[in-house]
Amino acid sequence: MTVHVIATGGTISSHFDGDQWTNIDGAGLVAELGAEAVDRVVVRDVASGPSSNLTVHDMLAIAEAARDALTAGADGVVVVHGTDTMELTAFVCQLMLGVSASRRPVVFTGSMRVHSHPAPDGTANLRDAIAVAASDRAVGREVMLCLEGALHAADRVAKCHAASVDAFQSAPFDPIGSVIDGVPVFHDAPVERPAAIGFVHDVPLVTCYPGIDAASVEAVLADVVGAVVEGFGDLNVPQQLWGPIHHAWNRGTLVVLASRPFTPTTTTEGLSMLGAVGAGGLTAQKARLAVMAALGSTPDRDAAVEFLRHLALVLDAGDRSTS
Numbered sequence: 557m558t559v560h561v562i563a564t565g566g567t568i569s570s571h572f573d574g575d576q577w578t579n580i581d582g583a584g585l586v587a588e589l590g591a592e593a594v595d596r597v598v599v600r601d602v603a604s605g606p607s608s609n610l611t612v613h614d615m616l617a618i619a620e621a622a623r624d625a626l627t628a629g630a631d632g633v634v635v636v637h638g639t640d641t642m643e644l645t646a647f648v649c650q651l652m653l654g655v656s657a658s659r660r661p662v663v664f665t666g667s668m669r670v671h672s673h674p675a676p677d678g679t680a681n682l683r684d685a686i687a688v689a690a691s692d693r694a695v696g697r698e699v700m701l702c703l704e705g706a707l708h709a710a711d712r713v714a715k716c717h718a719a720s721v722d723a724f725q726s727a728p729f730d731p732i733g734s735v736i737d738g739v740p741v742f743h744d745a746p747v748e749r750p751a752a753i754g755f756v757h758d759v760p761l762v763t764c765y766p767g768i769d770a771a772s773v774e775a776v777l778a779d780v781v782g783a784v785v786e787g788f789g790d791l792n793v794p795q796q797l798w799g800p801i802h803h804a805w806n807r808g809t810l811v812v813l814a815s816r817p818f819t820p821t822t823t824t825e826g827l828s829m830l831g832a833v834g835a836g837g838l839t840a841q842k843a844r845l846a847v848m849a850a851l852g853s854t855p856d857r858d859a860a861v862e863f864l865r866h867l868a869l870v871l872d873a874g875d876r877s878t879s
């Protein structure tokens with residue numbers, strides 16, 4: 557079994573030696589797990605520093621490194637990453653690779669405490685992540701985040717606490733699994749997802765706020781192939797944005813509405829009249845990446861909408877309907 561570890565920096569590799577901060581590279585992190593781990597792991601460093609600095613191009617480069625490792629015959633891939641944007645790079649990776657029955661595991665991990673902390677969390681997370689990546693049980697699964705013994709699917713998970721070691725949640729879903737004594741145990745079946753052919757990059761994200769100015773949104777939507785607007789509740793946007801969104805859709809722009817609370821809504825009569833589709837439960841940040849992938853895979857807007865439909869998170873709360 558050979559697992560490829562792709563190191564990209566983050567808190568897990570930040571070390572204060574009493575004098576200055578240094579970066580522990582991937583080989584250094586793996587060496588702390590002992591000789592057995594070193595023997596079964598191939599390490600590659602592709603970035604260093606905080607993950608808040610990463611661009612989508614950087615995220616695609618990390619995802620390409622994971623894809624190359626699988627193509628080279630790795631039994632599994634671990635990406636060591638800062639937690640701030642881990643869920644986004646993991647989602648880019650899943651968009652690039654898709655989810656299919658035979659794909660070997662790709663597992664992201666990191667830590668909330670620095671390497672030089674007296675009780676660091678990075679070592680246990682990395683050990684678990686390598687065990688999951690090497691496991692046949694994890695074949696065919698979503699690209700995963702592995703932290704604190706929990707396994708989260710890249711499309712559901714979000715960092716929700718910036719100061720706790722227990723920093724990630726998949727709410728309103730549960731984690732997809734846990735790691736028990738180095739063995740992954742999954743609680744549900746994976747959902748197959750399409751792999752993107754390419755990514756377009758001119759996809760802005762507009763976050764609505766009370767009193768948002770229509771002219772500025774009109775300007776943002778003026779000349780783009782796709783855009784995400786983060787509204788409120790069940791994809792409601794302030795009425796002054798109805799015109800700009802409608803005009804953009806009529807010009808051919810793929811306008812996707814997302815919301816901070818989870819909503820599985822994708823298409824409704826109201827959205828069709830407005831000129832938009834829903835993000836299917838993806839956060840606004842992930843919806844933007846999904847639109848990049850959809851429009852990078854097909855120039856046809858209807859086909860791109862169909863691509864997005866295959867990424868939707870399905871959770872039938874079913875308790876708000878009055879009909």
Ligand code: ASP
Binds near residue numbers: 565566568638666668
């Ligand atoms: N600021 C760090 C980063 O995202 C946080 C972490 O690694 O946990 O790189």
